[in-house]
Amino acid sequence: MARILITSGPTRQYLDPVRYLTNASSGRMGAALASAAINEGHEVVIVSGPVSVEYPLRAKLINVVTTDEMLEAATETFAKCDGAIGAAAPCDYMPRFIQKQKIAKTGEPLQLELVETPDIVATLGQQKRRGQWVVGFALETQDRRFRATVKLEKKLCDLIVSNGPQAIDSDQNDVELLDGAGNVIAAIHGNKEIVARKLLKKITKFIQ
Amino acid sequence: MARILITSGPTRQYLDPVRYLTNASSGRMGAALASAAINEGHEVVIVSGPVSVEYPLRAKLINVVTTDEMLEAATETFAKCDGAIGAAAPCDYMPRFIQKQKIAKTGEPLQLELVETPDIVATLGQQKRRGQWVVGFALETQDRRFRATVKLEKKLCDLIVSNGPQAIDSDQNDVELLDGAGNVIAAIHGNKEIVARKLLKKITKFIQ
Numbered sequence: 382m383a384r385i386l387i388t389s390g391p392t393r394q395y396l397d398p399v400r401y402l403t404n405a406s407s408g409r410m411g412a413a414l415a416s417a418a419i420n421e422g423h424e425v426v427i428v429s430g431p432v433s434v435e436y437p438l439r440a441k442l443i444n445v446v447t448t449d450e451m452l453e454a455a456t457e458t459f460a461k462c463d464g465a466i467g468a469a470a471p472c473d474y475m476p477r478f479i480q481k482q483k484i485a486k487t488g489e490p491l492q493l494e495l496v497e498t499p500d501i502v503a504t505l506g507q508q509k510r511r512g513q514w515v516v517g518f519a520l521e522t523q524d525r526r527f528r529a530t531v532k533l534e535k536k537l538c539d540l541i542v543s544n545g546p547q548a549i550d551s552d553q554n555d556v557e558l559l560d561g562a563g564n565v566i567a568a569i570h571g572n573k574e575i576v577a578r579k580l581l582k583k584i585t586k587f588i589q
Numbered sequence: 590m591a592r593i594l595i596t597s598g599p600t601r602q603y604l605d606p607v608r609y610l611t612n613a614s615s616g617r618m619g620a621a622l623a624s625a626a627i628n629e630g631h632e633v634v635i636v637s638g639p640v641s642v643e644y645p646l647r648a649k650l651i652n653v654v655t656t657d658e659m660l661e662a663a664t665e666t667f668a669k670c671d672g673a674i675g676a677a678a679p680c681d682y683m684p685r686f687i688q689k690q691k692i693a694k695t696g697e698p699l700q701l702e703l704v705e706t707p708d709i710v711a712t713l714g715q716q717k718r719r720g721q722w723v724v725g726f727a728l729e730t731q732d733r734r735f736r737a738t739v740k741l742e743k744k745l746c747d748l749i750v751s752n753g754p755q756a757i758d759s760d761q762n763d764v765e766l767l768d769g770a771g772n773v774i775a776a777i778h779g780n781k782e783i784v785a786r787k788l789l790k791k792i793t794k795f796i797q
Contacts, residue, residue, distance in 0.1 A: 399728065400680070486682075
C-alpha cells in the first residue's frame, strides 16, 4: 500500500487584510479521492486550502491559505510519500504588493499588478525520485485534451486528469485521464465519489 | 412587527470563468441577525452571496453571486420592507474586463484594472422612503469609529455597526453601534449569536 499526498481545495492570495483572489474549488474532489484511497488501504496526507468540505478523519490534514504555504507543505510531505495527486486549484496569480491596511475606495480605478505563483504540481514533478509518481489536474475552458497533455509534459506528471470549469463547486464531474503520450486511459462521468473511486483504481493500476 | 431585509455573505467578481475577487465573509452574522429577528417576531428576507452557512428556514432567501446581482435583489426587496440591515460584505471592486476563457499563464505579470462596484447600502439609503430605515456595517482596519461615522453619513444610514477584520469568518465579533452623531449606542462583544440578539434589540428600540 502507498502513502499518497493529495492537494485539495483553492488557495487565497490577499490584496489587503480583507480582499483576495481565489476560485470556487470546494475540495470535494480531494475529499472523495482521499476517501477512495483510504478505502483501498492507502495512507493519505491532505494539504488543503480553506474549504467547508469534511475530509476523512483517517487522513492526515494540513491546512494552508496561500499557494506558497501549500507549496511548502506539499513539498515537505511529498518527500515522505510514494505519490501525489494534485487535486487542488491553487490560486495561480498573486498581487505583487499586499497592502497592510484595507484599501480605501477613492472613486477611481485601481491598477493591480498580478504575478504568477509557484506551480505546485510542477515543483513536485521536479522533486520526484525514482519510483515516485505525480498525477496532475488540468482545468481548461478550451482545447482541453491538448492543453492537458502540454501541462502533463511541462509539469513532469505521470498522468493528468482533464476536466472543465463545470467541475468547480459541483457534485458532478466529467474527466479524462491522460498519459504522457496523450492517450485517454479513462473517461469517467458521475458524482465526484464515483469519479474518485474509478480514477484512483486507474491511477494505482497504471503506476504499478 | 417589521419586514426586514438582511444582506449577508460575500459577493464574487470574476476575472474569467475560474478566478474571482472576494473576501472571507461567512454569512454567520447575517444568519444570526436573521434568527434573532425571526425570534422577535419579524419577517425576514435575506439576500446572500455564496456561503456555506445555514440560514433560518423561516427567512425568505434570495441567492446571488455578484455585487450587481445583490444590488438588484436588495433594492427590489427593500421597496417592500420596513428596514434593511447591510450585513453583507459585497466585493467592492470588479475587473473592468471579464475574460470569457480562462486566462492562460504566460510567465509575465498580469495587469488588472479594477473599478468600484455600486454601493448597496448607499443605494438603499438613497432609496429610503419616510419611515424606512437602513443599518450599515463598516469593516475597517484603522480609525474604525471615525471611518464608520463617515460611512454612515455618506450612505444615509440611520445606524452603523463598526467592526474589525477579525470578525471575518469568525464565530466571535466585537462591535460598536453608532448613531448619526457618532455616539456609541452599544458596544457588544461575544459570539455572533449573542452580538446579533443584542444588536437587533438596540436597532429596533432606536428605530421606534
